[in-house]
Amino acid sequence: MPRPTKHVFICSQTRPPGHPRGSCAEKGCREVLDEFLFQFQQRQCFDQVAITTTGCLGPCGTGPNVLVYPEGIMYGPVSKDDVSAIFDEHLLGGRPVERLKVPADLW
Numbered sequence: 001m002p003r004p005t006k007h008v009f010i011c012s013q014t015r016p017p018g019h020p021r022g023s024c025a026e027k028g029c030r031e032v033l034d035e036f037l038f039q040f041q042q043r044q045c046f047d048q049v050a051i052t053t054t055g056c057l058g059p060c061g062t063g064p065n066v067l068v069y070p071e072g073i074m075y076g077p078v079s080k081d082d083v084s085a086i087f088d089e090h091l092l093g094g095r096p097v098e099r100l101k102v103p104a105d106l107w
Helices: 029-043 080-091
Strands: 006-011 049-054 066-069 073-075
Touching (some): 073 080
Parallel strands (some): 006 049
Antiparallel strands (some): 006 066
16 A cells, blocks of 8 residues: 555544643544544545544644644644545645644744
8 A cells, every 4th residue: 555645643632621721632623533534434545645643732722633744734723524625625635724724823
């Protein structure tokens, strides 16, 4: 199988209730992950995209966060409704989704 050209990291960080930084888990990262996996399977892009869950990516206030490499583009907050745009425009189309990018001063 060829090496994927895009690698998607989805924050799944959990923290105790009331933690000052919050977490992507409490903000709905599971729904986002489930939608990424659904879209991944529907599009059969196994040779183009890799999907990995990860711990904290940094800017907790913008979560759920998704990081795409090799470009190093952070998206957030991402909802399950945004996943199709990330697939169509960025992962398969090569154009970042500007409206979802985390501002440079936060990432």
